[in-house]
Amino acid sequence: xxxxxxxxxxxxxxxxxxxxxxxxxxxxxxxxxxxxxxxxxxxxxxxxxxxxxxxxxxxxxxxxxxxxxxxxxxxxxxxxxxxxxxxxxxxxx
Amino acid sequence: xxxxxxxxxxxxxxxxxxxxxxxxxxxxxxxxxxxxxxxxxxxxxxxxxxxxxxxxxxxxxxxxxxxxxxxxxxxxxxxxxxxxxxxxxxxxxxxxxxxxxxxxxxxxxxxxxxxxxxxxxxxxxxxxxxxxxxxxxxxxxxxxxxxxxxxxxxxxxxxxxxxxxxxxxxxxxxxxxxxxxxxxxxxxxxxxxxxxxxxxxxxxxxxxxxxxxxxxxxxxxxxxxxxxxxxxxxxxxxxxxxxxxxxxxxxxxxxxxxxxxxxxxxxxxxxxxxxxxxxxxxxxxxxxxxxxxxxxxxxxxxxxxxxxxxxxxxxxxxxxxxxxxxxxxxxxxxxxxxxxxxxxxxxxxxxxxxxxxxxxxxxxxxxxxxxxxxxxxxxxxxxxxxxxxxxxxxxxxxxxxxxxxx
Numbered sequence: 481x482x483x484x485x486x487x488x489x490x491x492x493x494x495x496x497x498x499x500x501x502x503x504x505x506x507x508x509x510x511x512x513x514x515x516x517x518x519x520x521x522x523x524x525x526x527x528x529x530x531x532x533x534x535x536x537x538x539x540x541x542x543x544x545x546x547x548x549x550x551x552x553x554x555x556x557x558x559x560x561x562x563x564x565x566x567x568x569x570x571x572x573x
Numbered sequence: 574x575x576x577x578x579x580x581x582x583x584x585x586x587x588x589x590x591x592x593x594x595x596x597x598x599x600x601x602x603x604x605x606x607x608x609x610x611x612x613x614x615x616x617x618x619x620x621x622x623x624x625x626x627x628x629x630x631x632x633x634x635x636x637x638x639x640x641x642x643x644x645x646x647x648x649x650x651x652x653x654x655x656x657x658x659x660x661x662x663x664x665x666x667x668x669x670x671x672x673x674x675x676x677x678x679x680x681x682x683x684x685x686x687x688x689x690x691x692x693x694x695x696x697x698x699x700x701x702x703x704x705x706x707x708x709x710x711x712x713x714x715x716x717x718x719x720x721x722x723x724x725x726x727x728x729x730x731x732x733x734x735x736x737x738x739x740x741x742x743x744x745x746x747x748x749x750x751x752x753x754x755x756x757x758x759x760x761x762x763x764x765x766x767x768x769x770x771x772x773x774x775x776x777x778x779x780x781x782x783x784x785x786x787x788x789x790x791x792x793x794x795x796x797x798x799x800x801x802x803x804x805x806x807x808x809x810x811x812x813x814x815x816x817x818x819x820x821x822x823x824x825x826x827x828x829x830x831x832x833x834x835x836x837x838x839x840x841x842x843x844x845x846x847x848x849x850x851x852x853x854x855x856x857x858x859x860x861x862x863x864x865x866x867x868x869x870x871x872x873x874x875x876x877x878x879x880x881x882x883x884x885x886x887x888x889x890x891x892x893x894x895x896x897x898x899x900x901x902x903x904x905x906x907x908x909x910x911x912x913x914x915x916x917x918x919x920x921x922x923x924x925x926x927x928x929x930x931x932x933x934x935x936x937x938x939x940x941x942x943x944x945x946x947x948x949x950x951x952x953x954x955x956x957x958x959x960x961x962x963x964x965x966x967x968x969x970x971x972x973x974x975x976x977x978x979x
Binding site: 493516519520523526527530531532 | 699
């Protein structure tokens with residue numbers, strides 16, 4: 481679900497080619513997101529989980545899959561190890 | 574020229590509705606009416622986001638209005654994005670309360686988050702770029718690739734009139750060859766309306782017809798109605814317009830500005846007169862050369878009486894032959910966008926030879942004794958030059974003059 485939220489956002493709002501995400505070794509840097517794009521993307525998660533993800537620019541050096549894993553870990557740390565079910569639709573902008 | 578206003582989704586619709594005397598005023602939306610059941614508003618005739626690319630959905634509403642009006646004006650002027658002389662084209666914007674919708678939403682979200690015991694630190698990262706006063710100027714300059722200066726004037730009700738005047742000066746003095754000038758305002762939000770209501774300047778609902786509640790220059794007037802929207806014009810040097818065989822809709826030829834330096838909200842006749850005389854002098858026109866004046870005409874007790882006296886003082890005997898109207902009777906007060914919307918309507922009136930009325934003027938205040946074009950439009954008029962007044966809270970007075978460009 482986390483992956484779906486991020487991918488949907490990047491495809492629908494930032495015009496990224498869906499085929500990019502077929503590559504299991506996709507790098508975040510290959511998405512060509514500037515710093516504003518990056519914090520906008522993370523807000524899609526933050527808005528649903530209710531806390532700010534720390535130091536967003538470190539994700540630029542990661543694989544896309546590693547970034548998702550890192551975000552999931554941060555969410556679990558805030559939820560006693562659980563990963564809450566998120567709506568695909570953001571609550572508010 | 575372009576406009577999205579309470580009277581229409583573009584400038585032609587807006588002007589046609591003004592000539593028809595249609596009042597676009599009604600009761601406020603439920604999120605406002607729950608706190609202010611008597612308050613009235615003049616919402617735009619169309620949702621701006623519906624007229625823009627979906628990528629503009631996240632912009633502040635005022636920026637969306639600005640883009641809609643600018644798109645129409647630039648299309649009207651035959652100027653596409655990324656023109657060859659982009660460094661010689663500026664963007665001049667007037668807005669009174671930039672980002673009002675974003676600010677209101679931000680505090681509503683904060684309140685809700687605190688009620689839910691949530692974390693208030695989670696806020697949309699574009700909140701600041703959305704609410705900054707120059708958001709509209711930035712959006713238009715980026716969308717069209719215009720590299721001249723992009724300035725934002727925030728002078729309350731005179732904001733976009735100042736923007737026109739300053740762009741006119743920049744072109745006249747050779748700093749630019751053209752400018753897109755825009756006025757935008759979008760603050761029909763609960764927070765903004767509560768603040769305006771506290772000033773006690775808002776019109777009370779008319780018992781018979783709510784849409785006719787704003788009554789400039791009328792006996793028993795009770796104040797203004799806030800509206801929203803935007804208007805835009807493309808100003809261009811005569812040389813540039815001629816080089817591309819572009820027909821002009823009119824010529825901006827006079828800009829007068831002054832400050833009362835006396836009271837936050839009470840107007841001063843002396844400085845209004847100064848602004849009007851400056852504009853006439855710069856245009857090289859005599860008072861009798863102006864046939865139509867779009868008044869600031871807010872329907873406040875003091876404002877309309879003082880403006881009437883100011884027009885009489887500035888125009889002298891010619892005031893007897895001058896047609897004056899307040900189109901705020903129909904589209905409400907768009908604050909930062911008022912000056913340019915009224916200027917656009919005035920230029921269209923000049924070209925059409927048809928004057929929009931003070932639509933709700935059934936019974937004039939005896940102290941307001943000019944020809945206010947009461948109730949219905951006047952057609953078949955010979956109009957060679959117009960004046961548009963914008964007098965702001967804070968004491969800033971602006972008068973603009975335009976004439977036919979044949």
